[in-house]
Amino acid sequence: MKREKVVVSNRYGIHARVAATIVKEASKYKSDIYIEKVDDGMRANCKSILGLLALGASKGTILNLEVDGEDETDAFEAMKQLFESGIEENE
Amino acid sequence: MSKTFKGKPLSPGIAKGRLVFAFHVRSEGELPSEVGFVDEVRRFFKALGAARKDLELMKARISKSRMQKEVFDVIDVYLMFIEDPTFADFVVEQIRAGKPAYVAIKEYFNDYADRLSSAGDPYLRERAKDIKYVKRFLLNKLFQTEIDWEEVSGRGEILVAPFVSPVDIVNVVEKGIKGIVVEKGSETSHTSIVARSLGVPMVKLEDATEKLREGEVVLIDGSEGKVIVEPAEGYQERPVIFKEIPEKEELPVEIYANIDFPEEAKILKELGAKGIGIFRTEYMFLVRRDWPSEQEQERYIRKLLKHTGDLLVNIRIADLGGDKVPVYAEGIRELLDYRGIRFFMLKEDLFRIHIRAVIKAFAGRTLRLLIPMVSDAYEVRWVKKVVEEEIKSLDHPPDEVVYGAMIETPAGVLEIRKINQEVDFVSIGSNDLTSFMFGIDRECRLPEYLDPPNNMAIVESVKRIIRVCGAERVTLCGEVARSTKYLPYLLSSGLKKLSVNPAFIPELRSWLSEHLN
Structure with missing residues (x-):
């Protein structure tokens, strides 16, 4: 299992379209992909749009990114990069 | 009768x-309480499939229609709600535990809706409504009780x-x-x-x-x-809007269109409009789920310019506030207290993003910039100063910027002399002016005794503005501009330019040609 801290850098946090982008990316991989808010331990499945929305993660929230599964190396890199890039919301 | x-x-x-x-008529009470696991799971997936198919179909149709895509971006998100893997897992598990599918669906969505509504974030509260809508949509499929x-x-x-x-x-x-x-x-x-x-x-x-x-x-x-x-025989059906257009004879009055979406500009020439009296930029804020970036705003305005050809275009600075507060901005206190340009004067950073997008979209052209809700000449000077500063920082500025003021408050009417000295043209926003003039809700109809010739408050305001600015520089917008109760008084006062919703142009043209030619 791979685990590392990432930060939400989008202006309005994880709102619907950002969540949709995360789900689309996470769904490409077989691994289980979770994020967990460091401050209160709330977790969300990155393949679940409602779970991500319900996190209510605003800009600056620190998250633990956890990836576990057969393609975890690729999945972890892709997800980490997605968070670091600030998750481009443009279509 | x-x-x-x-x-x-x-x-x-x-x-x-x-x-x-x-x-929707049937209630869930009519459902059997005992459910077999396999049958119920099958029923659930059938409903899920039907919902997904409907939404996909909707998406396909919309992409072919001339509707604004942003309005329906929401369908994509709905699709993701129902395709959420945790959703199907949860429901199947609950059915295995003996619950009917509809109970499981409700539990799942209600739980998320509650969590989002209690988040204290207006954006998430709004998403809770989306969740409830999707829940209803699915339940309707399950019970087959939708329209x-x-x-x-x-x-x-x-x-x-x-x-x-x-x-x-x-x-x-x-x-x-x-x-x-x-x-x-x-x-x-x-x-x-x-x-x-x-x-x-x-x-x-x-x-x-x-x-x-x-x-x-x-x-x-x-x-x-x-x-x-049971209408009486004499009542004529009027052709639905865009299809039949009366002959385009020359009228002594110029008609312009107030539009909300870039696509609407495509039909203006056919309708005989001289141009766009107001392009309401606020819709690029309202049909979204977050603040549009500078690039997105510029793209939106460029899309409009693709359809306008040589038509005159007045771009109005977004008139936010009042009944036009984007859901994601409900937390911004200033937006509840102030409207139009006064909101942006308090949120200069948001204004600079907005105005840069507008200026950039008009690179190498004449920008006719309409300022909403002007009550004082200072507001115009403030806008000019910011626009000039921003223009200096750009490589490709507009050829020229022409300023206009929307007069839609009694203060604007009374201060018109000073305001007029700062602008090149004036547009009267009659809907808001009527509302503020009489202290009556925008959505409400005036009692008849407040109409002319008995009450001349609006007519006198328009006359005053024409007297000060000159008829060539004045356009009347909104409901009054197409009201047959007002038009005789206004036209005899020298009013020459009207701007209305494109849907009303055919009606207005035929009335004018009947009464003026």
Whole structure:
């Protein structure tokens, strides 16, 4: 299992379209992909749009990114990069 | 005996037809309480598939129609809600534990809706409504109790429903429904915007499903907000908006269009409009789920310019506030207290993003910039200063910037001399001016004794503005500009330019040609 801290850098946090982008990316991989808010331990499945929305993660929230599964190396890199890039919301 | 119900106009035009009721009737109480696991799971997946198919179909149709894509971005998110893997897992598990599918669906969505509504973030509270809508959509599929479009024969009928979603309205058009009566809805709702852009008359009538009866012949007047049961013979159906346009004879009055979406500009030449009196940029804020970036705003305005050709275009700075507060901005205190330019004066950072996008979109052209809600000349000077600063920082500025002020407060009318010295043209926003002048809600109709010739407050205001600015520089916008009660007084005062919703242009043209030529 791979685990590392990432930060939400989008202006309005994880709102619907950002969540949709995360789900689309996470769904490409077989691994289980979770994020967990460091401050209160709330977790969300990155393949679940409602779970991500319900996190209510605003800009600056620190998250633990956890990836576990057969393609975890690729999945972890892709997800980490997605968070670091600030998750481009443009279509 | 004919009988008239007075409601609220949501989308103009007149349509006559037999009433067809279409709404959700069966309740979940009729369902068996004992459920077999396999059957119930199968039923759940069938509903899920049906919902997904509907949404996909909707997406495909929308991409072909001339509707604004942003309005329906929401469908993509709905699809993700129902395709969420945790959703199916949860429901199947609950069914295994002996619960019926509908209970599991409700539990899942209600749980998320509760969590989002308690988040204290207005954006998430709004998403809770989306979740509830998706829940209803799925339950309707499960019970097969949604508007049953198979049963609606459609063509030539008037639909009555408690509520019509923006998703339903695509079906309305495909079925050839001529008009809609709803119990709930507002002028600014997405459904109304879609109805207007598709030319389907729509009226809001409270308790319509109780006041009206299935099969009755009614005439609905979407311009006046009337529903007339068993109308007298003389009542003429008026062709639905964009289809028939009266001959384009020359009129002594220029007609412009107030538009909300870039796509609407495509039809203006056909309608005989001289140009765009107001392009309301606020819709690029309202149909979204977050603040649009500078690039997105610029793209949106460039899209408009693709369709305008040599038409005159007045771009209005976003008139946010009042009834136009984007859901994601509900937390911004200033937006509740201030409107139009005064909001942006308090949020200069947001204004600079907005104005840069507008300026950049007009690189190498003449930018006619309309400032909303001007009450004092200082507001115009403030805008000019910011615009000039921003222009200096750009490589490709507009050739020229021409400033206009929207006069829509009594203060603006009284201060018109000083305001006029700062601007090149003036547009009178008659809807807001009427509301502020009489202290009456925008959505409300004035009692008759406040109309001219008895009460001349609005007429006198327009006359004063024409006297100070000169008729060439004044355009009258809004409802008053197409009101046959007002027009005789206004035109005799020298008014030369009118700007109305494109849907009303054919009506207005025929009235003018009858009375002026």
